[in-house]
Each structure stands twice: as structure tokens, then as C-alpha cells.
Amino acid sequence: MxxxxxxxxxxxxxxxxxxxxxxxxxxxxxxxxxxxxxxxxxxxxxxxxxxxxxxxxxxxxxxxxxxxxxxxxxxxxxxxxxxxxxxxxxxxxxxxxxxxxxxxxxxxxxxxxxxxxxxxHNKFIGAFRKVKEFIDNGIIGDIYHLHGSAYGPVVLKSKGSTWRAKKSEGGGCLHDYASHVIDLMNYYVGAPKKVSGTVLKRIFSKDVEDAVYSTLLYNNGLTGQLSVNWSEETYRKMSTMVTIYGTNGKIIVDRQECKIYLKKAIPSCKLEKGWNVLYTTELTPPVWFYLRGEEYSAQMDYFxxxxxGNKLDNINSFASALTTDMVIDMLMKDA
Amino acid sequence: MDRIIFGDNQFFGVNHMSEEKARAQSMRFKDSQAIMKVLDIAYDAGIKTFMCTTHDRIAEICDIVRDNPDRYDGFKFYPCMPYAHKYANAVTEEGALGALKKFTSGSIFLTLIKGGKAVAQKDMITVMKLLIDAEMKMFEGLKTDVIFLQNVTVDLILGLGFGQVFAEYAGYIRERYHAEPGFITMNLPLLLDILEDNDVDNPIICSSINKIGFRMCGGIEKYEKDISERKFRAIAMSILASGAIAPEEAVSYVCGLKNVESIVFGASSKAHILQTKELIERFS
Incomplete structure (x- = not known):
């Protein structure tokens, strides 16, 4: 024990x-x-x-x-x-x-x-994980663009009194919300080389940003866009989504489902030409105890x-997380 | 309890299968008239128990039902509290203490923390009772035979091992509201153990029960065993596993579990409501 x-x-x-x-x-x-x-x-x-x-x-x-x-x-x-x-x-x-x-x-x-x-924890969500597998198998051909977003109803008015409302403590939409999306995009295609046109927008908060918008520029002409807003009342809870565009098709993924559009079928992955949809029910391994989402238990079990098992080359290592922090740093400097 | 209970996920943009579908539903049901139209269909089809959260819009539904006692004769509410997002957003926005202050309207809260006074267990119980009363206000004068503690709260307390909280909850619901306490969970076997250890006798438990074992922690075999052997009153939810199982197969499986007393499902069209009802009656 x-x-x-x-x-x-x-x-x-x-x-x-x-x-x-x-x-x-x-x-x-x-x-x-x-x-x-x-x-x-x-x-x-x-x-x-x-x-x-x-x-x-x-x-x-x-x-x-x-x-x-x-x-x-x-x-x-x-x-x-x-x-x-x-x-x-x-x-x-x-x-x-x-x-x-x-x-x-x-x-x-x-x-x-x-x-x-x-x-x-997004790396422990079945749908997001499956997409990593699909990307590594090249199912949509050469990837040329990706769009990562997260929206949620965290800050809906001007009053803010916790650490999340203070930049010095690591508060703000960029660190709190956008970090999840950046980490996921890094997981899929690696970190961007440069960022451009970054907007850290204050909507209701006084000391921190409530939205982050930016263009991400990678090697080999790959581009990305980041769109994150935690003052979004139309979302019941945090909704993270990534859309990936490739020469053979497109992938749209959120925590519930994974939609794949292919120009050409990929029989080895059991994917047909046109739209394929995979749902959370078939992508999520069961956990011994569930609280708010399988991913929270799964990541703890993995730890x-x-x-x-004395495994030191784990996913979500400090080194991997630092890469995300480096992108956050780039975004802050560019804004 | 009625064999068939009507759920409310579809009215509040909760769709565990698809966020896109959830959003479309949330647009359709943005006012209580739209919700009442669907509830009327269910009621007229003989489904008179509505299991719902304590979202603000439910308060409007309560008003309509209360104001039309003849139209809604025999209509029962099974409230599920707390409405988690209300509290989670408050905690994130104002911290745990700030949220507590907000929902207990400050007074007890100030008494608790004034001058560093130590928190007594009875104070925490008092806060719990105040929160329950606040959540239950909208149902005043309406039939609420079973009052549920919602799954995030149940599973959080379950994991922490604070079984006494369940015992206090059960006691208060019975004493103050003359209702049966209910618990919603994704971890049925563990919950059964902790409730038994804390003398919460023959509890009503609503949990995910479906043919593919979706959100059935402990595994489908353990669930089947516990449902068959242990002393509790089972309500099955997520019987379609968010759409992953075809309706006939899904209902046939759940109805095949002899000790499942009731089934809760949500739907937003007359066709689906009637189809599901017909299937449950056919296989029961």
C-alpha cells in the first residue's frame, strides 16, 4: 500500500x-x-x-x-x-x-x-486519446491546420475574489482554461514555433484575461488557432474541442464524441469514406470509481x-507540462 | 414508486452522448412553456413522477403545477439536489467559504467563522439542513415522496468515506419532509456498503444500469449480484447508455433484473416517450 x-x-x-x-x-x-x-x-x-x-x-x-x-x-x-x-x-x-x-x-x-x-486530464479522455492514435496513423493525410477551443461559464460578472482572479497567483483564462487546450494541441502536433496576433481579452475580470485568441505557427507550414473564453454563459460546463484539418479529411473531437470525415476510407482503422462517428461509450475504459468523469480516476490510477511499476517515462510529465507553459509564455509575450 | 419515472436532462442541455445535441435541446427548452408541453405528454400518457434538479426553471414548473391542481392531480416531483453547476461556479468564483455564504444567506456562516470559533459537527449539519431547505423551497405544497442527493455530491462524499453525512441526510429528509431519502450514484456497490455501515436502511438508489456496463463502477456482474441480493430499492437510469444501446435491447435487459423497481428516462418527443413507455410495459 x-x-x-x-x-x-x-x-x-x-x-x-x-x-x-x-x-x-x-x-x-x-x-x-x-x-x-x-x-x-x-x-x-x-x-x-x-x-x-x-x-x-x-x-x-x-x-x-x-x-x-x-x-x-x-x-x-x-x-x-x-x-x-x-x-x-x-x-x-x-x-x-x-x-x-x-x-x-x-x-x-x-x-x-x-x-x-x-x-x-484531457489525455485520459477516450475520445481525445483516440484522435492521437488516428493522427499518429496519418488517417487524415498531411495535417495543415488545427483549431483548439474551450468555452465555459466560469466568470460571468465583475466580482472576483479568489486566486483565480489574480495574475500573480496563476489565475486568468490563459493559465486556467487555455492551458488545457494548448496541452492537447501539443499532444497532437507538438508545440508551435511562434505565435501571432494574440489577444488576451478582459471581459468581466479586472486583473486577469477572460478570453484568449491567437494564431499558432508550427514547422512545415502547419498553422493553428486558439480560441478560449471562460465567460461563456451558453455553455453549461467547460467544453473543449479540437478540429484538425488534413489533406485526406477532418477530425472534430470533444469529450463526448469523435467525428472523422475521410476522403478515402482507412479499412485498417475501420473507418469509412465520409463521416464516421465514435462515441464516448465505446472509447472510454471503465474505472474502479467514478467522480465527475472517468478521466479524473484514470489519471490518478495511471500515477x-x-x-x-517504476515507470519514469510517463505521459503528462513535468517536461511535457513545461512545453505547455512555454507556449503560454509565448502568448503572453506576443499579446 | 411508479414503475416509470420521467427525467429532466433533455430540458437543461444535458446530453451525455453529444454536446451538439445538448445545445440544440437547451435552445428548444429555454422557457417553461416548452418544458410543460413535454411534461403534459408524459403526464397524459400516465407518467406522473418527474425526477428533476433544482434548476431555476424547475421553480417555474413547480408554480404551474401548484396553480393547476386539477389538471395535474397526482403529479409527483422527485427533487435531486444540489444543482451542482450552481455551486461549482460559485466555488470557483468566490471560493468555498464565499459560496457557502452566498447559499446560506450569510447569517449562519458568519456565526460559524466569527472570531475563529471552532466548527462543531452540529454547525455543519445545520448548514446542510439550511442548504436542503433552500433547495426544497420551490417544491413547497407539492408532492415530493423521494428527495435525492445528486451524484457528484454522493460520489464525492462516498469516496471521502464520510458515511455519517448520508445518515444525517437520510434522517433529516425523513423527519422534516416526511419523504424517503434517495441517492444517485455511479458507484452502486460501494454506496451500498457505506450506507449499510451507517445504518441507512433499505435506501432508494438511482444508478446507471445498462447492458454494456456504462458508468457501472464495480462491473456489470457485481451490479447484477447486488441488485439481486442486497436490501435496497433500485431505480435504473442511463438504461440506453447515452444512446449506445438500441431501445428494445436496453429495456429488455433492465426489465430482466427482477429487483429494479423503477426506470427513469428522459425524452423530448411524444414518439420517444410513448415508445419507451410501451417497451417498459411490454418487458415488465
Whole structure:
């Protein structure tokens, strides 16, 4: 049994705690949050060790792994301290605010030979994963353009009082929402060389952007467009979609379905000429415990599996996440 | 409970198969008149139980039903709370404390955190009761025989292992609303264990039950075993697995599970409503 700890009990932290707590190979022995209110509530419901200082938690508990779900500005310090204690680390996205911090965390994780994973859960969604397979098999021929978007109703009015409303803490649509789309697009075609025409638009927020629009320029003439808006009331929840254009067709994918249009059939992939549609029901492997989406459990299970199987070349590594942060950096500089 | 229960996903842009279809539905049902037209079809076809969230538009539906008692004689609501997106958006926008303050209108909240006072368990229970009362306000004067805790909340608490919360919830629903507590989950076997451990007796549980094992955590065999052997009242949802199974096959499978008391489904056309009803009656 691995002994796990959770640092940060916000929306994601609590969700990870719930999932990890049911994992057959993990025992969650300690959790940490700076809010005494949250700890006070938990103390009435559980007998695991509660801390408001993560350093104390690391000193007093013999942990094997940790899930860090704190604001991005705190990642460098907490991740480094955990790695120095010899823990395998899962940290929420985005990975870092300063690229040098990211590089230092990667070096540390590699030197300590610890599993390091970042919470870009889209890679654990069946439909998005299937598209990666299709791209690698070249089903739509040479890819010449892709469009990545995400829309959702996060900030619908001017009042904003949490860390997500502060740029210095890693708040804003670019870091919070767009990072998911950028990471997914990188997963499909690699990172862009350059970006152009970037708009970081404020709609309701005072200190951060609410929408991100940009053109991405890759090698070999490949182009991309990014369109992300978290002030979109017409969407019930975050809706991420990628459309990929190739010389043999087109792929449109969101978390529920994967629509593939082909000029020529690809029998080896069981794809016909014209439209093919694959649904989440046939693309999603079952999980042992479901909370909000199979992908949240699947990514946690993957993290645990990498630890027990001593797998250090995992997907969603710190290095992979740093590539996403580098694109974010490019977008900020271009805006 | 009625054998057939009508669900509300189609009215609120919830379509677990396709986001495109979800959006089209959300445009069609943007006002309560459009929703009532479909509910009327279901009611007139003999489906008189409506299992719904506590979305604001449901409050309008409640008003219509309340104002027309003869037209809607015997109409029952099975509320499902909390309406998750309302709270999730509030938590993201204002933090957990901010959200709590918003939904309990501040007063108890201030009492709780004033001067660093330690939170007692009874305070948390009081907050839970206040939230339930706030969610239930729209159903005042209407028949609500079963009141459900919605799946994100249930599964979150289930994973955390806080079974006492379920016991408190069950107790309050029975005592205050003279109704049966219901739980919606994607993790039936685990929920059965925790409810049993916390003396929540013969619970009503609504879970995904379908021929392909979609969102049936623990596996289809475990579900079949638990449904057959354990003491609870089962409602099946997602019987079509978001459209992946043909209706006749889907209904035949679920009706073949002897201890499934009720089936909840959603539809937006007369044809689909009548077809599904006919199939369920045929295979039951």
C-alpha cells in the first residue's frame, strides 16, 4: 500500500482526495490546507492526520506520494520540498508560472528518479486519446491546420475574489482554461514555433484575461488557432474541442464524441469514406470509481501505476507540462 | 414508486452522448412553456413522477403545477439536489467559504467563522439542513415522496468515506419532509456498503444500469449480484447508455433484473416517450 498525502483542498484537491481514497493500492494518510475552517470540518468526519503546514506534514508522515492542488504560484516551493523528501509528485495544472522554476523542478524530479505527473486530464479522455492514435496513423493525410477551443461559464460578472482572479497567483483564462487546450494541441502536433496576433481579452475580470485568441505557427507550414473564453454563459460546463484539418479529411473531437470525415476510407482503422462517428461509450475504459468523469480516476490510477511499476517515462510529465507553459509564455509575450 | 419515472436532462442541455445535441435541446427548452408541453405528454400518457434538479426553471414548473391542481392531480416531483453547476461556479468564483455564504444567506456562516470559533459537527449539519431547505423551497405544497442527493455530491462524499453525512441526510429528509431519502450514484456497490455501515436502511438508489456496463463502477456482474441480493430499492437510469444501446435491447435487459423497481428516462418527443413507455410495459 502506498501512503499518500494531499496538499490543497480546493475544488480539485477534494476531488483528488475522494478518488485517491478509494484506490485499492493507496492509503491517504494525511491532508493539508491553509484553511482552518476546512480542516475543522474534516476533523469531525475523518481520523486521518490534518495539517495546515505542508512542511510539518512532510516531516511527520512517512509518505510515498503526494497530490498537490494549490495555486500555481506555490507549485515551485511545494513540489521541490516534496521531491527533496523523496516523494512521487502529482501536481495540478498549469505546472509553473516561471519557466526557470519549471526547469528546476524537472531536473530535481529526474535526479531523484521520482514519478512526476501534471493534471492535464484531457489525455485520459477516450475520445481525445483516440484522435492521437488516428493522427499518429496519418488517417487524415498531411495535417495543415488545427483549431483548439474551450468555452465555459466560469466568470460571468465583475466580482472576483479568489486566486483565480489574480495574475500573480496563476489565475486568468490563459493559465486556467487555455492551458488545457494548448496541452492537447501539443499532444497532437507538438508545440508551435511562434505565435501571432494574440489577444488576451478582459471581459468581466479586472486583473486577469477572460478570453484568449491567437494564431499558432508550427514547422512545415502547419498553422493553428486558439480560441478560449471562460465567460461563456451558453455553455453549461467547460467544453473543449479540437478540429484538425488534413489533406485526406477532418477530425472534430470533444469529450463526448469523435467525428472523422475521410476522403478515402482507412479499412485498417475501420473507418469509412465520409463521416464516421465514435462515441464516448465505446472509447472510454471503465474505472474502479467514478467522480465527475472517468478521466479524473484514470489519471490518478495511471500515477499510482507508474509508481508501483517504476515507470519514469510517463505521459503528462513535468517536461511535457513545461512545453505547455512555454507556449503560454509565448502568448503572453506576443499579446 | 411508479414503475416509470420521467427525467429532466433533455430540458437543461444535458446530453451525455453529444454536446451538439445538448445545445440544440437547451435552445428548444429555454422557457417553461416548452418544458410543460413535454411534461403534459408524459403526464397524459400516465407518467406522473418527474425526477428533476433544482434548476431555476424547475421553480417555474413547480408554480404551474401548484396553480393547476386539477389538471395535474397526482403529479409527483422527485427533487435531486444540489444543482451542482450552481455551486461549482460559485466555488470557483468566490471560493468555498464565499459560496457557502452566498447559499446560506450569510447569517449562519458568519456565526460559524466569527472570531475563529471552532466548527462543531452540529454547525455543519445545520448548514446542510439550511442548504436542503433552500433547495426544497420551490417544491413547497407539492408532492415530493423521494428527495435525492445528486451524484457528484454522493460520489464525492462516498469516496471521502464520510458515511455519517448520508445518515444525517437520510434522517433529516425523513423527519422534516416526511419523504424517503434517495441517492444517485455511479458507484452502486460501494454506496451500498457505506450506507449499510451507517445504518441507512433499505435506501432508494438511482444508478446507471445498462447492458454494456456504462458508468457501472464495480462491473456489470457485481451490479447484477447486488441488485439481486442486497436490501435496497433500485431505480435504473442511463438504461440506453447515452444512446449506445438500441431501445428494445436496453429495456429488455433492465426489465430482466427482477429487483429494479423503477426506470427513469428522459425524452423530448411524444414518439420517444410513448415508445419507451410501451417497451417498459411490454418487458415488465
Amino acid at each position: 502506498l501512503k499518500g498525502g494531499i496538499i490543497g483542498l480546493g475544488k480539485m484537491g477534494v476531488s483528488h482526495y475522494s478518488i485517491l481514497n478509494t484506490h485499492p493500492e493507496v492509503e491517504v494518510v494525511a491532508v493539508c490546507d491553509t484553511s482552518n475552517f476546512v480542516l475543522g470540518c474534516l476533523s469531525k468526519l475523518t481520523s486521518i492526520s490534518l495539517f495546515n503546514d505542508y512542511k510539518k506534514m512532510l516531516d511527520e508522515c512517512q509518505l510515498d506520494c503526494v497530490v498537490i492542488a494549490t495555486p500555481t504560484s506555490s507549485h515551485m516551493k511545494i513540489v521541490s520540498d516534496c521531491l527533496n523528501k523523496g516523494l512521487h509528485v502529482f501536481v495540478e495544472k498549469p505546472f509553473c508560472l516561471k519557466l526557470d522554476d519549471g526547469r528546476r523542478m524537472i531536473d530535481l524530479a529526474v535526479s531523484k528518479k521520482r514519478v512526476n505527473q501534471v493534471g492535464f 499510482v501505476g507508474c509508481i508501483t
